[in-house]
Amino acid sequence: QVQLQESGPGLVKPSGTLSLTCAVSGGSISSNYWWSWVRQPPGKGLEWIGEMYHSGSTHYNPSLKSRVTISVDKSKNWFSLKLSSVTAADTAVYYCARGTSGEGGVFDPWGQGTLVTVSS
Amino acid sequence: ETVLTQSPATLSLSPGERATLSCRASQSVSTYLAWYQQKPGQAPRLLIYDASNRATGIPARFSGSGSGTDFTLTISSLEPEDFAVYYCQQRSKWPRTFGQGTKLEIK
Numbered sequence: 207q208v209q210l211q212e213s214g215p216g217l218v219k220p221s222g223t224l225s226l227t228c229a230v231s232g233g234s235i236s237s238n239y240w241w242s243w244v245r246q247p248p249g250k251g252l253e254w255i256g257e258m259y260h261s262g263s264t265h266y267n268p269s270l271k272s273r274v275t276i277s278v279d280k281s282k283n284w285f286s287l288k289l290s291s292v293t294a295a296d297t298a299v300y301y302c303a304r305g306t307s308g309e310g311g312v313f314d315p316w317g318q319g320t321l322v323t324v325s326s
Numbered sequence: 327e328t329v330l331t332q333s334p335a336t337l338s339l340s341p342g343e344r345a346t347l348s349c350r351a352s353q354s355v356s357t358y359l360a361w362y363q364q365k366p367g368q369a370p371r372l373l374i375y376d377a378s379n380r381a382t383g384i385p386a387r388f389s390g391s392g393s394g395t396d397f398t399l400t401i402s403s404l405e406p407e408d409f410a411v412y413y414c415q416q417r418s419k420w421p422r423t424f425g426q427g428t429k430l431e432i433k
Contacts, residue, residue, distance in 0.1 A: 252362075252370065252413055254422040267421040268327075301369055311417025312360050314372035314381060 208233040210302050210317035218296075218324050224289040228302030228317055235278055236260050240305030241285040242313060243276060245298040253298075257305055258285060292324045328353055330414050330425035338433040345401040347428045349414035354394045358418040361390055361399045364427075365410045373412075374399060406432075 214226035228241070235241065242257035256266035258276040266274050275288045289296060299321050303313035329352040339345055349359065357377035362370035372381040374390035377397060387402040401408055409432050414425040 251426045252424040254424065265420050309417065311422050312372065312375045316369035319369050
């Protein structure tokens, strides 16, 4: 079965760029699924960040669109998230998830999540 | 964007009781609604997709219903492991959005 694992720095300075990767095991990232990122500030709810289809199509949350880039590395079987110009409001647990094929938008499975703190 | 409003914010019940959680959308999402369960320190887990379809491995005590703007997640008889936070999420329109969550706690 497919498993996802996030990795990246746990601490990012304000105004810097948050960079995370999500390694996919047990399946190919080139298969017909959407690859997604969701975040959760401490003690709060879930916020969808964006998603990318294996073909390269992307959708981003308008609230973050100017700062977000999601990309896929087929050779490494992982996908990544970059969020620029971060502030303390970007402190959250970041999850990667696989979205269903076709129109996407049903997230299963999820990675375990990684906490990213924005602080100097 | 489509706003999802969940009620109640907190639900206090005892094991063996029936739980009914609601999710209301600010505009029609057809049946493109999912439910997730999240326990402390864990990632969300998909329970129900497209309003009424149980995900793989989800017990039959979990059921979903609704269409358009009003949806319900029902847990027929609560087990101790069911006490968690539940989120609804729509995929009808971008951006994908989640409700604010309902915390199901032990009474």
